[in-house]
Amino acid sequence: NLQVSVLTDTRARQSSPQGCGNLPTYPQIYPQVHHWGWPIMGKIVAFAQAHGVDWIHVQYQTAAYGMHPAINFAPWFWRRRGLRVAWTYHDLLVPYLFPKAGGRLRRWVTERPAFTADRVVVTNEADRLQLAGRIPHLAKIPIGSNIQGVRLTLAERQAHRARWGYDDGCFVLAYFGFLNRSKGGLALVETLHRLVEAGRNAHLLMIGERVGASDPTNFAYLQEVEAAIQARGLSARVRWTGRLPAEEVGAALNAADALVMLYTDGASLRRGTLMAGLANGCAIVTTTPQAPLPELEDGRDVLFVEPDRPEAAAAAVARIADDPLLAERLRVQARARSRLFTWDVVAAHHLALYGSAEAQRPTVNGDVSTQGGAR
Structure with missing residues (x-):
């Protein structure tokens, strides 16, 4: 019976009650961390001991944890105090450390946990290839979608389209x-x-909040996008939903005719937005992966186009618009492929990961996961 506690930033919020009467529910959320500096290593040891956990599992992204390197050195510290450590890389980007810090040092800081944790997880094939052959106990476990897949009846879909002004x-x-x-x-x-210049009655639904807080350049980029929309006379064809509850995000994805995600670095299973589109059966146009992505096949599951090639993206969207059979096949295949990444499957892979160390520790009673903020 695995019991999970999540230690995270004070900005995080518990989305549901933490128990009924005297019976706790899991995961238990502890939004207790004000700063992810050097003292956090000892504080997490104290937390783990107080809660009787067997594993500390860090969910790592370079832009998280205040971009402080303390978390990267923590696995060595924790293991010396008898704790087991698992580490999931959500990316392998190098952090900013200080002015003139060289690429070799920054890469060393990023990869250090891979050599000091008991178990290491990557979420995609590109990151696996970067670490393969150098890291023992390396596993690839794709992330699941934070947006649950929904299915709409024809009437429900028409109602959601009408909500945003589409017929x-x-x-x-x-x-x-x-x-x-x-x-x-x-x-x-x-x-x-x-598409509009070609005479198509095309519209764009921007689902979710416009910018996040992890990168201050996001707001400047938003202004560039808004200026481009206005300059091309597209303002009346673009709708912004703003923040939506998860179930409404799923409904909005179902209401669209195509999900178009033109990642500059290519499609990847680390992209939660792509996973949400698969889970909700979208006909997806996205960019050609820059690393092997065997889980998705061009023309069967999605349509791939080269990055920064809007003419190719427009042609792919036109294919979907002009071929209802293709559109339906892509939708069906998207849902089918998403079943590889359901949270039940993800959980089973993690249980197997923890269980692979049972020769050294026979039982796993609890797990504390750390997250670098409300993400």
Whole structure:
């Protein structure tokens, strides 16, 4: 019986009650961390001992944890105090350390936990290849979608389209998630422009909040995208939903005719926005992976186009608009592939990961996961 506690930033919020009467529910959320500096290593030891956990599992992204390197040195510290440590890399980007810090040092800081943790997880094939052959106990476990897949009846779909001002004569492109340069927002605007110039009644539904807080350049990029929309006379064809509850995000994805995610670095299983599109059966146009992505096949599961090629993206969207059989096949295949990444499957892989160390510790009673903020 695995019991999970999540130690996270004070900005995090518990989304549901933590128990009924005297019976706790899991995961238990502890938004107790004000700063992820050097003292956090000892504080997490104290937390783990107080809660009787067997594993500390860090969910790591370079831009999280205040970009402080303390978390990268923590696995060595924790293991010397008798705790087992698992480490999930959500990316292998190098952090900013200090002025003139060289690439070798920054890479060393990023990869150090891979050599000091008991178990190491990556979420995609590109990161696995970067560490393969150098790291023992390395596993690839793709992330699941934080947006649950929903299915709409025809009447429900029409109602959701009408909510945003679309009728059956509109072809609706969707974009999901925060805007940042790596997600190809400017290329998406140009794609919409080319479709409209070709005489298509195309519209764009921007689903979710406009920008996130992890990168201060996001707001500047948003302004670039908004300026491009206005300059091309597309303001009346672009709708912004703003923040939506998860179930409404799923409904909005279902209401669109195509999800267009033009990542500048190519499609990857680390992209939660892509996973949400698969889970909700979207006909997806996205960019050609820059590393092997055997889970998705071009033309069967999604349509791939080269990054920064809006003319190719527009042509792919036009294929979906003109071929109902292709559109339906992509939707069916998206849902089928998403079953590889359900949270039940993810959980089973993690249980196997912990269990692989049972020769050294026979039982696993609890797990404390650390997260670097409300993400």
